[in-house]
Amino acid sequence: MGSTEHLLEVSGVNAFYGGSHVIQGASLTVAPGESVALLGRNGAGKSTLLKSLLDAGPRVEGEIRFGGQSLAGVRPDERTRKGLMLVPEDRRIYPDITVTENIELGAHASRDRDRIELAEIFELFPLLKPLKERAGYQMSGGQQQMVAVARGLMGAPRLLLLDEPVEGLAPVVVDEMTEHIARIRQTRSLALLIAEQNLSFARRCTERVLLIDSGRIVFDGTWDEFDADPDLKERYLAV
Amino acid sequence: MYDIGMTVFNGLAWAMATFLVAAGLTLIFGILHILNFAHGGFFMIGAYVSYSIMMAFGGSLPLWLYLVGAMASGIVVGLLGWAVDKLVFRRLRDVEDAYSLIATYALLLVCGGAVQLTWGLNYMGVMPPAALNTVVFVGDMFMPTFTIFIILSGIVAYIGLEFFISKTRTGRLIRVVAADPWMAQLLGLNVKKIYLITVIFSFAMAGAAGGLLMPNQSLSPELGGIFLLQAFGVVILGGMGSIRGAFYAALLLGLIESFGTYFFPQYPGIFFLLALAVILLLKPEGIMGKGQTA
Numbered sequence: 001m002g003s004t005e006h007l008l009e010v011s012g013v014n015a016f017y018g019g020s021h022v023i024q025g026a027s028l029t030v031a032p033g034e035s036v037a038l039l040g041r042n043g044a045g046k047s048t049l050l051k052s053l054l055d056a057g058p059r060v061e062g063e064i065r066f067g068g069q070s071l072a073g074v075r076p077d078e079r080t081r082k083g084l085m086l087v088p089e090d091r092r093i094y095p096d097i098t099v100t101e102n103i104e105l106g107a108h109a110s111r112d113r114d115r116i117e118l119a120e121i122f123e124l125f126p127l128l129k130p131l132k133e134r135a136g137y138q139m140s141g142g143q144q145q146m147v148a149v150a151r152g153l154m155g156a157p158r159l160l161l162l163d164e165p166v167e168g169l170a171p172v173v174v175d176e177m178t179e180h181i182a183r184i185r186q187t188r189s190l191a192l193l194i195a196e197q198n199l200s201f202a203r204r205c206t207e208r209v210l211l212i213d214s215g216r217i218v219f220d221g222t223w224d225e226f227d228a229d230p231d232l233k234e235r236y237l238a239v
Numbered sequence: 240m241y242d243i244g245m246t247v248f249n250g251l252a253w254a255m256a257t258f259l260v261a262a263g264l265t266l267i268f269g270i271l272h273i274l275n276f277a278h279g280g281f282f283m284i285g286a287y288v289s290y291s292i293m294m295a296f297g298g299s300l301p302l303w304l305y306l307v308g309a310m311a312s313g314i315v316v317g318l319l320g321w322a323v324d325k326l327v328f329r330r331l332r333d334v335e336d337a338y339s340l341i342a343t344y345a346l347l348l349v350c351g352g353a354v355q356l357t358w359g360l361n362y363m364g365v366m367p368p369a370a371l372n373t374v375v376f377v378g379d380m381f382m383p384t385f386t387i388f389i390i391l392s393g394i395v396a397y398i399g400l401e402f403f404i405s406k407t408r409t410g411r412l413i414r415v416v417a418a419d420p421w422m423a424q425l426l427g428l429n430v431k432k433i434y435l436i437t438v439i440f441s442f443a444m445a446g447a448a449g450g451l452l453m454p455n456q457s458l459s460p461e462l463g464g465i466f467l468l469q470a471f472g473v474v475i476l477g478g479m480g481s482i483r484g485a486f487y488a489a490l491l492l493g494l495i496e497s498f499g500t501y502f503f504p505q506y507p508g509i510f511f512l513l514a515l516a517v518i519l520l521l522k523p524e525g526i527m528g529k530g531q532t533a
Contacts, residue, residue, distance in 0.1 A: 056425055080427040092422040094415060105415060109427030155427060 006065070007032045007159055007191050008053070008084075013062035015045075015052040015215075022048040022058060024215040030159060035185065035192040037202035039237060040212035046195035047089055049212065050161045054079050054086050067158065080109035083158030087165065089195075091148040095137035099128060102136055102147055106154030116156045116188070124183055125150050127176065142173035146180070153184065159191045166201050174201055181205045199237070211236050244380045246501045247494065252386045253469075254493025255393025259448035261470035261477075261485045262400055263441035269480025270417040270437045273331055276343040279467025280350025281319060281442055283460070285312040285449020287358050290365060290458055300454065302370040309450030316446025317439045324438040329431070347463065354460045367454040385454065392451055396444070397486045404482065413437055417480070472515045478525030488526055 008030040015023035023045050030036050040046050051057040053064060056076045064071045066084055074082070085106070094102055103121055110116065122129050125146050131139065139147065145165060152160050166174045178201060181192070196202040202209075209226045211219035213236045219226065226232060264278045289308040293300050300308075327346060331339045366372060367385035374381045404410040416423045416433045424430045456462060472492060477484025492511050499510025518526065 054425060056421065075429075076424045077427050077429050080425060086425050088422070088425070092419055094418055094422075096414075096418065097411075101411075105423075105426045105428075107427075111427065151426065 005031060007034075007067060008193070009063075009065040010053070011063045013049075013052060013060060013064060015048050015058040015060050017048070017058050022215050023052055023060075025062075026212070026215070026217050028210055028217055028220065030191050030193055032158070033189055033191055034208065035194070035206040036208045036210060037206040038193060038195040038210045038212060039197070039199070039202060040195075041197070041237065044212045044236075045215040046212055047163050048215075050086055050163050050193070050195055051088075053161065054084060056086065077109075080155055080157075081111055083109075083113060083156070084161070085109060085152045085155045085157035085159075086161040087148045087152040087163060089163040089167065091141075091144045093136040093139070093144045093147055093151075096135065098133050098135055099139070099147055100132045103128075103151045103154050106151040109155030109157070113156045113158075116154060118154075120187075121150050121154055124153070124187065125180060142169045142176075145169060145173075145177070149177075149180070153188070156188075157190055159193060162192065162194045164195055164197065166196070166198050174198065177201070178204050197237075199233075242501065244378070246497050248380070248382055248386070249500075250494035250497030251390050251490070252493075253496055254489040255390045256452055257466070257469045257473050257493065258393045258486055258489040259389075259396055259451065260445065260466045261473040261489060262396060262482060263444040263448075264470050265474040265477065265480055265482055265485045266400075266437060266441045266444075268474065269482075270413055271328060271332070271434055272480075273328055273339050274336070274343065275346075275441075276340065276467070277323070277346035277350055278441075278445055279463035279465075279470065280347040280354075281316050281463075282445040282449045282466055283354060283463035284319070284350055285309075285316045285446030286453040286456065286458055286462060287354055287449070288312040288315050288446065289450035289453045290358070290363060293365065300365060300368045302368040305368040305371075305450075305454070309447050309453075312450035313443040313447030316449070317443030319446075320439045320442025321435065323442070324435050328434070328438060332434075347467075350463060351460050354463075358458075358460075360460065363458040364456075365454045365458070371454075389451065393489075397482070400482050409436065469511065472511060476515060476518055476525055478527040481525070481527045484525055484527030491526070 006029040010029070011027045013023055013026045014021065026049060038046050038049065048058055052060045054076045055071070066079070066082055071079060094105070100118070104118065107115065128143070128146055128150060131143060136144070149162065149165060166177050169177065184190070185192070192206065194202060194205055203223060208222055209219065210217055211232060218236060219232055260279070260282050264275060267273055267275050267278070289312045292308040292311055293304060296304055323346065327342055331342055371385040371388050373384045375384055375387065404414060412428060412433055413436070416428060416430055420430045473485050473489045476492065477486070477488035492514055495514040496508070496511040500507045
């Protein structure tokens with residue numbers, strides 16, 4: 001496959017927090033419109049890898065290309081404006097402004113691309129409609145997570161990185177999130193890279209699996225290939 | 240009645256003069272989390288720049304020149320803020336607080352040195368503009384128009400700042416960056432640019448405050464330190480970073496200082512410090528609580 005066909009191309013990336021070498025030579029690709037799961041245990045390096053893609057935390061070495069261009073020397077905010085958005089694990093909703101204002105903040109990233117209208121966001125997340133004027137701090141974890149994903153979408157991403165989007169959510173809310181993601185993929189042409197520990201959620205939202213363990217990508221394949229080797233699950237995901 | 244009225248009036252004058260200096264200080268702390276010791280120094284430079292503008296126009300201070308001079312000082316010091324952000328503040332963002340303190344204290348020394356080199360060591364004094372150099376009588380109280388003008392300037396500055404921070408687009412983005420700069424950059428906001436705007440704006444306020452408060456002060460290279468101490472008191476008591484808190488803290492401390500000096504005229508300037516110490520012992524996070532910028 002030629003490199004022009006990839007939306008994201010990561011090769012030999014290392015990431016460090018101080019002296020600790022968290023991501024060790026990770027390489028991966030995501031094609032336009034593709035949805036990929038990044039599975040691994042706590043501390044395997046999922047969050048660090050996603051943050052590395054935006055240069056938002058760890059010190060990063062190695063090559064990251066997005067949309068055919070190298071991201072070397074590109075600031076985090078400039079990366080978002082190229083269409084690379086991260087919804088972080090801790091959601092980071094601004095507590096003192098409303099849901100609508102929180103979501104609108106995402107539009108700063110969409111400046112140079114096809115904008116997405118606020119109305120369209122609320123069509124995708126009907127559950128947020130009655131909460132438009134509610135302050136960030138007045139929401140449940142599930143609601144905050146939806147606002148965080150909606151805010152990410154508001155940036156009209158070409159690749160949306162979701163860091164454990166259903167962590168700590170009730171099963172019924174996980175189902176809602178699954179439906180939302182399916183609906184987003186039908187209406188917007190975007191790629192997803194979802195870091196998860198929840199296997200059934202990841203399975204329903206993605207076509208391909210990356211396994212990460214101790215900062216290394218140890219498996220890259222389809223769900224069928226993943227299922228064909230039960231040892232993988234035992235070795236890299238069992239607690 | 241006379242005494243109480245005049246004491247309140249003096250307290251308000253202290254409060255608003257101090258607030259004019261403290262506003263920029265608390266804004267920079269609230270947004271950049273840098274405690275800018277040099278703030279008083281740039282306030283002082285603003286006063287000297289205004290003085291030089293006045294001298295360039297023949298040494299008298301008509302009202303229009305006073306106002307234009309204060310504005311010009313704001314612009315000059317705002318530009319200095321641009322340079323300070325690029326050269327100093329930008330390097331302080333990811334280091335420990337101690338480095339910030341050392342760096343901004345050094346900057347204060349640089350300000351003092353620059354003033355001495357440019358304007359000399361002599362004390363200089365300027366009368367308020369003639370139009371403000373009158374007295375208003377209310378009952379048997381006489382209130383200098385210039386002092387009334389300073390009190391009104393402080394109130395206008397406070398209302399303007401509150402409006403800017405809570406109602407304008409730029410103000411909202413400043414609050415967002417202050418609350419969580421890491422997330423702000425991941426939403427496409429240019430955090431460095433917003434910091435730069437904040438620094439220029441805060442410095443411009445310090446410069447304009449210098450120009451406004453220049454008359455009736457003895458202009459000397461020590462001017463920076465005097466106001467800085469009061470402004471720090473107000474910023475700390477108001478809850479670091481809170482403009483509203485700084486405003487109310489200035490009022491509170493101004494009135495305490497004024498009444499203290501009225502009852503114990505032999506101890507001017509003591510009550511502000513005493514009140515600061517006592518209130519912080521009782522409420523270490525300041526009168527407005529913590530963590531709010533606005």
